[in-house]
Every structure is written in structure tokens, then in C-alpha cells.
Amino acid sequence: MRTVLHVGAARTWTAALGNVPWPLLPLGNRPLLEYWFEWSVDLGVTDVHLVLGDGAEQIEQYAGDGSRWGLRIHYAFLRDDRSPHSYLHRNPALWQDGLLFLSGPLFPRRLTDIRQKPNPPGGWYWQTSPQGTCAALCPDGNTTTLLLHDATSTAKPFAALDLELLPVESPRSFFALNMQLAKGEMVRYLAPGYGAADGSCIGFNVILPPSADVAPSVILGNDCRIGPLASIGPEVVVGHHVVIDREAQLSQCVVLAGTYVGQQVEIRGKIASGGRLIDPEDGEFVDLQDTWLLAGIQHRNQRHKPYPGLGWAASLLLLVLHVPLLAILYGLIRWRKLGQFEPCTLHARGNVYASYRFLATGAGYDASLVRLFFALGLDLTPRLAGAVALRWWLCGQEPLHAPADNALHAELSDYFPGVFSYATARPDSADPAAAAAEARYYAHHRGPIENLRILRDTLKGRLVYLLFPS
Amino acid sequence: MTATFLIKDGIGGVFITGSLTSATVDTFREQFLTWWQVQPAIHNVVVDLSGVDFLDSAGLGLLVALLKRVSERGGDLKIAGLQKKVRMVFEITRAFKVFEIFETTQEAMQACG
Incomplete structure (x- = not known):
């Protein structure tokens, strides 16, 4: 079985969140692409074909050769005027052992705590949306042929696999999905022992003083510094390498990686990304870059540059x-x-x-x-x-x-x-x-x-x- | 940044346009204090921010300082007409707890009366 991930089509709404292509946008502090890789691994896939386009360099830098997930990643490009399906028709023989095909920002939300089994029950699975997202799971060559001939009427919905494929097509859906994970669903995607009983997930190298108040459930990334008397939670997703200064209050919000939150700042119902504050309802944002309020943290690769x-x-x-x-x-x-x-x-x-x-x-x-x-x-x-x-x-x-x-x-x-x-x-x-x-x-x-x-x-x-x- | 000052029914009105940031607060502070000193009869002030498209911590700090000045004379400083971006800054700094904020200048002036 092989996986084909078509990640080339750009999404304009992601510009508000920073210079990150949508496959690398963090959902519960992990890039969307990583969920796809894990799904592939659960299905017993060893070869993944990443069809790139917009943001190709960043995606390739992140995924590498796939050995981190025990996968072999093959890269390909598709011209803008070609449909994602045209890649499948290039060499149909490749997919005769089964195929997982994903195109567009779709989050594979697990409806239960049980991981996918390598052999899904009979039949094949299909989902598409008006925004152009598309997903198909064909366990064998026969069902792959049905997909290639567009015989979608014979397909089943993914709900039969206890999966819900949620399109992430706006800051609002990005925020809502992160909130869903912060409410306790994140533990479904973690290895046993990496999530707390209350649904919280705390990363490595997090400094959390005793006077800071953490109300479950929260997701805290690696290398975070929390100031004294800060209040975090409930339903907060904090990315990697974030500094939250003293007496700051965070609830129902997403703070993306590399953000500094100033003293006594309160973030509620918003997305903070570096010095940018984004309203997920309409995507409107304000660029503050103010070290008293909200600012970006120097990227770690730049730390050695000044001297x-x-x-x-x-x-x-x-x-x-x-x-x-x-x-x-x-x-x-x-x-x-x-x-x-x-x-x-x-x-x-x-x-x-x-x-x-x-x-x-x-x-x-x-x-x-x-x-x-x-x-x-x-x-x-x-x-x-x-x-x-x-x-x-x-x-x-x-x-x-x-x-x-x-x-x-x-x-x-x-x-x-x-x-x-x-x-x-x-x-x-x-x-x-x-x-x-x-x-x-x-x-x-x-x-x-x-x-x-x-x-x-x-x-x-x-x-x-x-x-x-x- | 430009500021316009007027008086209506004994209430001071300050209309600001542009950005209220560290680059412009000194100019506005001087203008306000000059106007404030020559208007000893004014106690209440409404600051209309409908023309302000950006405000940072320095701008917010100035508004708090002006509130203190006005309070020393026994009056109050009210804010009116926040744009979305400025409102977001007010939200994260909890400035809503410091200032009385109104949708329009008219509403704010009525509240002063």
C-alpha cells in the first residue's frame, strides 16, 4: 500500500497566520502533515508520495526522507493546471497494492481512542468537498481501480472507520480544531504516557513556576517559559519556544511557536503568532511587535548571527x-x-x-x-x-x-x-x-x-x- | 497623527486620526496638555479613536496618563469609536477595565452629561 499526499495547492487564508504552508500549520502543536504520516504508518504504508507545489522547500526540509516516521518519501511536482487525480493516472500500476490519497487540508480526526488497523474493513472510502479537498482509502488494487475510474458511488464514508476528515479552510476552522484538541482530544494522537489524565499535554523543557496557574486542559509545546502568576487555560494551545511573561492570562486561545506574550496581557479567543494577533472569526489581524504586549522571538537559527x-x-x-x-x-x-x-x-x-x-x-x-x-x-x-x-x-x-x-x-x-x-x-x-x-x-x-x-x-x-x- | 480639539456642552472632545504609537505619542501629549491647560473649565473629556488605525503600548500608556490628568481635575476620560484592530489591543491589555468605552462620541458625551 502507498500514500499519495497532494499538498501543492496554496490556501490564501494561511497568510494571516504567518509564512507557513498549510501542511505545516500546527494542530495541537503538530503539523497537519505529521497526522497524515502517522495515519499512513498505522495503515502499514511504507512509501509516501508527496506532491508538492506551494511551500515545497519548507515541506521538504521538514519531512526529509521520511525516516523519522519509518517511511520512504518520494517527492513529485504537479503543474497548477493539472488536477490532483492526474498524478494517480500517471502510473496506475504503483497503486495496485492499495492507496491512501489525500488532497487539501483535511484533518483526520479520530472519533475514538483506537488507532487505525492496518487492514480496514472491506470496501473503499471516499470524501470530497466543494473547496477541492479530497480523500480516498483503497485497501487493494480492485478498489484503487474504482477510484481511478471515478466510480465513487460504490465508496463508503470515512465515518465507517471511526474517522472524521475535517477540512481546515479558514482561521476559524483552524482555531476551532485546535480548541477541540485542547479540550482533551489531543491524547488520542499521543503515545501512552505523553498525555495527562485531564487531557493536558506538556512538552519537554518547559519552565512552569509554582505560582503559575494551569487550568486543564492545555497543550504546551517544548522549550516554553511561563512567568510567575501567569494563568493558562482552559483550552489553550501554546506552541514551541513561547515565552509567557508574568501575570499574563491565556484562555481559549492559540499561541503559535516563537511568540512572546507580555506582562499582564490577556489573550482570549484569539490566535497569537509572533507579534501578530489574529481574530479567528474573520481572519483580521493586528501586527503589534511590541515587547510590552506581543512580539516574535528570535528564530533559533539566528541566535549565533550577531557575534x-x-x-x-x-x-x-x-x-x-x-x-x-x-x-x-x-x-x-x-x-x-x-x-x-x-x-x-x-x-x-x-x-x-x-x-x-x-x-x-x-x-x-x-x-x-x-x-x-x-x-x-x-x-x-x-x-x-x-x-x-x-x-x-x-x-x-x-x-x-x-x-x-x-x-x-x-x-x-x-x-x-x-x-x-x-x-x-x-x-x-x-x-x-x-x-x-x-x-x-x-x-x-x-x-x-x-x-x-x-x-x-x-x-x-x-x-x-x-x-x-x- | 493629527488631533483636533473641541468643546461641546462643557465637555472636551479630542478627535485623533492616524496611528498612536511611540513615534507619535509625544506630539499628541504636548498638544493635549497645551489645550488642557488653557481650558480650566473642562472636566470631562471624550477621546474619539474612530480615526486611529493602530495603537501600541506607548499609545495606550499615554491614554492612561491622560486619564490620570483628567481625574486629578475631578473629571473622567471616556473613549469612543474603536476600530477593530485598536479594540483588539484594548482587549489583550484589559484596558476595558480602565476606560469607559462607547460606540460613538455622541453616546460618550451623553454619558458625561
């Missing part, structure tokens, strides 16, 4: 200072056999590079010469050379080793390897659990102040090690 030149210049300066000191002290250390640099392979910015790490011998750790070597940061000189060669930043996460840390490297959404890290502030930087926790923390807190903190802690930690080695 790369400064970091590079500082790396070069430190390297120039290090080289003569290294020549003298490392020569002495090697002569006394207190330690040496050993080759290693590290994940860098976009690739894997060879580098060197300093390893002291057992006696070397106690030698004042090695302590001075560490205090001056000379063990980091090879990394400084790498920073000058733009392989890593001046401050960042502890560079991950390849292949030992490949799993963590794949898991991190943001990887900023640095010469100086939280680990360089400690004399013993070989604790993998601490390194993993720090890498995750840094991924969400990167910024000039955090980098200065790392530099300060490294300097302080190494001076303390020099003066008080015990």
Missing part, C-alpha cells in the same frame, strides 16, 4: 597568545612525561573533523606544571585553531566525539560546538551524562550573556584548579 566575527577575532587573538606558551609548557610536559595530546575525531559545524585532546598521565594531574597548563587553557589550543578555521565557535557546547556521541549529535536540534563550554569550566570534563544535559541546556539558552558566563566560569574554574587542586 560570529567577534568570536572569531577573539579566537585568533587567544591562539596567537597561546602558541608561544604552548611551545614552552608542552615541551616541558613532554620532557617530564606528564601528558600529551592525542588525536580524536569531533563533530564540528556541519562535519566531522580531526582534533587533539590533552591527556595527563596519572602523575601529571598533580603536577603544578600541568595545572598551570590547564589554567592557561593550553589544552584547548587545538580547538582554538579549529575555531579560527571556522570549525567551531568560541563558546558553545562541548564538541561531541565521533562516533561515540553520534546518538546525542543526532538528537540535538541545535548543535553549536565551542572551544569553551560548561565542561571546560570543570577539571573533570569526562562525565558523558553531564555533557549531554549541558548540551541540551545550551541548545535553548545560547546567547551572548550565556557565552560570557561560560568564559567567566571557565576562567574561574581553572584558576581555582591551579590554586586549590584538591
Whole structure:
């Protein structure tokens, strides 16, 4: 069985919600496309054909090769003057083992908590709408032939599968669907254990102070910060990486990813997207971009942009200072056999590079010469050379080793390897659990102040090690 | 941003057009305070925002400051004629709890009387 998802036809109403194509619009904090992929997986599909058009680049960037869902995604394009069905007629033999076909923004709402079985009951299923959305589920080749010959009178409605395919064709229906999920339906789409008994779903890395009031049911995304005395709920969907400042009040609203909600702001019955406030009833919006009220949060990919030149210049300066000191002290250390640099392979910015790490011998750790070597940061000189060669930043996460840390490297959404890290502030930087926790923390807190903190802690930690080695 | 001031039945009327934002609040504050000082007999003021298409936190802060000035003289400042976008800003800032808001200037003036 294969799935064909036609996502190319643009929808003008989505412009009010931001620069996101409709297949990636979040419903309960997950893109619509992800629900389709999960439905395909439930049906036992392994090959998905994504027919792209508007927003193709963003969709391809999100879906990738499909391996995240255990799928193989094949991309195709269709000219605007061709109907979605024409893609099916290109190569009918491909669909002879069955076909799930979806075209247009349709949300597969589960009417029960039970997931779809790989083999749906006999017959085939069909739904279409005046807005041009279309869905068909053909479990085998015979029913696929019926679809290709437009024999839709023989099809059954999707309700027979305990499914309701809801068209999302306006800000109002987008908002209503999110409210439906926030009322407790979201748990139907989560793996057991990821939703609370009251229907709420809280993401990872959410800071929720004790004085904040969360009234069920709510959906909170990852990396959210809630201020003291804030009140959230009921029926609130908060996207990923949202900051809700103190005493803000949110109820029956949708706050999309990357939004800052100011102090004492009250959002009720609205959609907030960055600095934009949208009335879902008519789609009218006001662009505030006001840090006292509502504003967008800097995109995480832009966090390193304001100061790369400064970091590079500082790396070069430190390297120039290090080289003569290294020549003298490392020569002495090697002569006394207190330690040496050993080759290693590290994940860098976009690739894997060879580098060197300093390893002291057992006696070397106690030698004042090695302590001075560490205090001056000379063990980091090879990394400084790498920073000058733009392989890593001046401050960042502890560079991950390849292949030992490949799993963590794949898991991190943001990887900023640095010469100086939280680990360089400690004399013993070989604790993998601490390194993993720090890498995750840094991924969400990167910024000039955090980098200065790392530099300060490294300097302080190494001076303390020099003066008080015990 | 332009502001027009008039007096009708002993009630001050302020008609604003354009945007009331951090870029324009200083101009409007000066205009209002100049007018307010030369009109000691005026106690109640109606601010007509039907011509205002955008308002930010600075604009809202100014309205609150003006409300305080008017209250110090024993009067009240009422708001009239909110456009949809400005109304949305009033909603999220809970300014409805601070100001009395009317659909039209006429209704607001009647309420002052």
C-alpha cells in the first residue's frame, strides 16, 4: 500500500497566520502533515508520495526522507493546471497494492481512542468537498481501480472507520480544531504516557513556576517559559519556544511557536503568532511587535548571527597568545612525561573533523606544571585553531566525539560546538551524562550573556584548579 | 497623527486620526496638555479613536496618563469609536477595565452629561 499526499495547492487564508504552508500549520502543536504520516504508518504504508507545489522547500526540509516516521518519501511536482487525480493516472500500476490519497487540508480526526488497523474493513472510502479537498482509502488494487475510474458511488464514508476528515479552510476552522484538541482530544494522537489524565499535554523543557496557574486542559509545546502568576487555560494551545511573561492570562486561545506574550496581557479567543494577533472569526489581524504586549522571538537559527566575527577575532587573538606558551609548557610536559595530546575525531559545524585532546598521565594531574597548563587553557589550543578555521565557535557546547556521541549529535536540534563550554569550566570534563544535559541546556539558552558566563566560569574554574587542586 | 480639539456642552472632545504609537505619542501629549491647560473649565473629556488605525503600548500608556490628568481635575476620560484592530489591543491589555468605552462620541458625551 502507498500514500499519495497532494499538498501543492496554496490556501490564501494561511497568510494571516504567518509564512507557513498549510501542511505545516500546527494542530495541537503538530503539523497537519505529521497526522497524515502517522495515519499512513498505522495503515502499514511504507512509501509516501508527496506532491508538492506551494511551500515545497519548507515541506521538504521538514519531512526529509521520511525516516523519522519509518517511511520512504518520494517527492513529485504537479503543474497548477493539472488536477490532483492526474498524478494517480500517471502510473496506475504503483497503486495496485492499495492507496491512501489525500488532497487539501483535511484533518483526520479520530472519533475514538483506537488507532487505525492496518487492514480496514472491506470496501473503499471516499470524501470530497466543494473547496477541492479530497480523500480516498483503497485497501487493494480492485478498489484503487474504482477510484481511478471515478466510480465513487460504490465508496463508503470515512465515518465507517471511526474517522472524521475535517477540512481546515479558514482561521476559524483552524482555531476551532485546535480548541477541540485542547479540550482533551489531543491524547488520542499521543503515545501512552505523553498525555495527562485531564487531557493536558506538556512538552519537554518547559519552565512552569509554582505560582503559575494551569487550568486543564492545555497543550504546551517544548522549550516554553511561563512567568510567575501567569494563568493558562482552559483550552489553550501554546506552541514551541513561547515565552509567557508574568501575570499574563491565556484562555481559549492559540499561541503559535516563537511568540512572546507580555506582562499582564490577556489573550482570549484569539490566535497569537509572533507579534501578530489574529481574530479567528474573520481572519483580521493586528501586527503589534511590541515587547510590552506581543512580539516574535528570535528564530533559533539566528541566535549565533550577531557575534560570529567577534568570536572569531577573539579566537585568533587567544591562539596567537597561546602558541608561544604552548611551545614552552608542552615541551616541558613532554620532557617530564606528564601528558600529551592525542588525536580524536569531533563533530564540528556541519562535519566531522580531526582534533587533539590533552591527556595527563596519572602523575601529571598533580603536577603544578600541568595545572598551570590547564589554567592557561593550553589544552584547548587545538580547538582554538579549529575555531579560527571556522570549525567551531568560541563558546558553545562541548564538541561531541565521533562516533561515540553520534546518538546525542543526532538528537540535538541545535548543535553549536565551542572551544569553551560548561565542561571546560570543570577539571573533570569526562562525565558523558553531564555533557549531554549541558548540551541540551545550551541548545535553548545560547546567547551572548550565556557565552560570557561560560568564559567567566571557565576562567574561574581553572584558576581555582591551579590554586586549590584538591 | 493629527488631533483636533473641541468643546461641546462643557465637555472636551479630542478627535485623533492616524496611528498612536511611540513615534507619535509625544506630539499628541504636548498638544493635549497645551489645550488642557488653557481650558480650566473642562472636566470631562471624550477621546474619539474612530480615526486611529493602530495603537501600541506607548499609545495606550499615554491614554492612561491622560486619564490620570483628567481625574486629578475631578473629571473622567471616556473613549469612543474603536476600530477593530485598536479594540483588539484594548482587549489583550484589559484596558476595558480602565476606560469607559462607547460606540460613538455622541453616546460618550451623553454619558458625561
